[in-house]
Amino acid sequence: MENSVALRIRKYFLVGAVIFVFIAMAPLQQSINYSRVTEDLVENIVIMPGEFVTNFVIGGFRGLAADILWLKMDECWHNGKWFELLPILRAVTWMQPHFIEAWEIGGWHLAYNLYAYAANSPDRERYIEDGIRFLKEGLARNRNVYNLWFNLGWIYYHKLADYDEAIRYFRSATRYEHPDYIDRLIAHAYRKKGDIASEYKEWLRCETLYKDNRHHVGIVEKHLQKARDKLIQNGTLEGVEAPSDR
């Protein structure tokens, strides 16, 4: 009898504990949701009825689904299906917004391949705009890596000859771990813009970077000399000061 009472008490206690723990789990889940947002672990909701990727996504295999779409994109690429690959790239970036290559390839594909493929000038302009918009969308989710800053800067530099914007984006790219050529591209952009004094300052800045990289040092020396010669020719070298630390 005593045993039976003890057992019943234990059961009631267990039921109470279960209810208590379940209630405690709700704020814990809220806290986890908050952490997922702050740590950038949140993923977009994917609902694609009838699509094979949904089967993977609902199983928690979002990465695999994105890879399969990526393979499909690659196949379209090699078969020249340039317009078909765009929605696939969109789906990949929607599923994995931190997949930088997808944003890079999408932006480049629009601003370069489809630009070259377009029949008339308004279409070409539209594709460049689309490429920029695509990259900016990617940038909104991936601000802490150099890639998309650089890609945007490159389109402004190479396709639109908008050197002010190009410099702005290249400079943003240099705030993160980046390859040496981006620092030099800033100086090149000043040269193309015709601002030799700023170009010279940039080469001086480049001179202080990557001192172990002989390739970089060689290029910088050559261009620094050229810029100096131009400034001497114009008689403005005296007015150019060494750049402050950025």
Next chain:
Amino acid sequence: MKNILLIANMTFKEVLRNKLLNVLLLFAIVAIASTRFFTIFAPSEELKIMQDTALGIIRFIGMLITVFVTGGLLPKEIYRRTVTVILSKPVSRAQFLFGKFCGALYSIFTNIIIMSVIFFMILFIKFQALSPELNVKFQALAPELIKALLLTQAELIVLASITLCVSTIASEIFNITFGILIFLIGHLSNYIAYLADRFDSLLMKSLLLSLYTILPNFENFNVQNSVVLGGKVSWLYMAKVMAYGGFYTFVMLAIGYLFFAEREV
């Protein structure tokens, strides 16, 4: 404690003899090893696809092993009447249930660790083959991958507890089907919250939000995508998710015990 360990040990040995699970493990090892041969893409893409595939295989095969192991534990004992023999000894039902759970976890952990070691070996070889300079990248990536695998383990513990809880009242086939379904539904929990946000009806909203709270949210344990793409997972997040997993496991085992305590064997 001694009883629990004895039952866990027996369960582990029993699971080792299961041919289906050995085949699943073998399949996983071959599939993970084959990711080494993805060589038609750019190096960064190859590495991404390799990690996505291997982590996906570990999770999927881990899920199958979990539901097959835990789904059959109790029904088999009840069918063979061995449970009557064990419970006639000084072993309580709670000890029996917890021992079975520990034995199942023991075998699930062993399988996951084997798959993880193979994955790390293949990944290291791949990094070396691409460029020995990438060693630094591998060293930065490895701890994050370990965190992702730890969370996968935790997810499988929760799944095991749910399947074991159901197995106290249902048949083996039902348990396995239920386990697989709950795994899929658990990964859709965020969709339920998303739907709840879009309903105007208070009743539907409350219903969906209750469902969202009651169902396990397996997406909490899913950080693979972020890790593969170079993201970092904090230890605070790990602790929160582990606590969530611990609470859920406790609830499921407690409910399982309440059912099992009432059951005639």
